[in-house]
Amino acid sequence: MGMLVDAGFPAHAIQRKGAEAAAAALAIELVPIAVTSPDELDGAFQSFARERVSSVLVLQDPMFLDERRRIAMLAIAARLPTMFGFREHVEAGGLMSYGIDLRGNLRRAAELVDKILKGTKPGDLPVELPTKFELAINLKTAKALGIDVPLHLQQLADEVIE
Secondary structure (H helix, E strand, C coil): CEEEEECCCCCHHHHHHHHHHHHHHCCCCCEEEEECCHHHHHHHHHHHHHHCCCCEEECCCHHHHHCHHHHHHHHHHCCCCEEECCHHHHHCCCCEEEECCHHHHHHHHHHHHHHHHCCCCHHHCCCCCCCCCEEEEEHHHHHHHCCCCCHHHHHHCCEEEC
């Protein structure tokens, strides 16, 4: 399984460690390809094709979110199923995502900033973790890749794009 990594994004160290632990537990070999700019995405997907990975995990990242349409097109052109952490990637043509509601989390962050601006001390605010995770599947992309998504998986999804 390929793993697209932004070498310049510090949070990828944590994400990568979790992905590597999960892959090891499932006896899946990960092939990480690191990029530092959008200009390197074409080469990354060419590398995935050369490495003959069967799918690609795209770590959560602002650059990858900005380049989501291009990443989806590169993955489809390389005939590689993709997995993401944000639904927005699936809306842009990626195959699947499982993760937080990015828009909901940003709204919540704005609410916390509002409280701070109104005088609440940041240390008085509770630490919050996401409690809802969503599965999204793009059936149009699955069809383009020749993948049959089982009906039971479609039924489990919070969003199915047809």
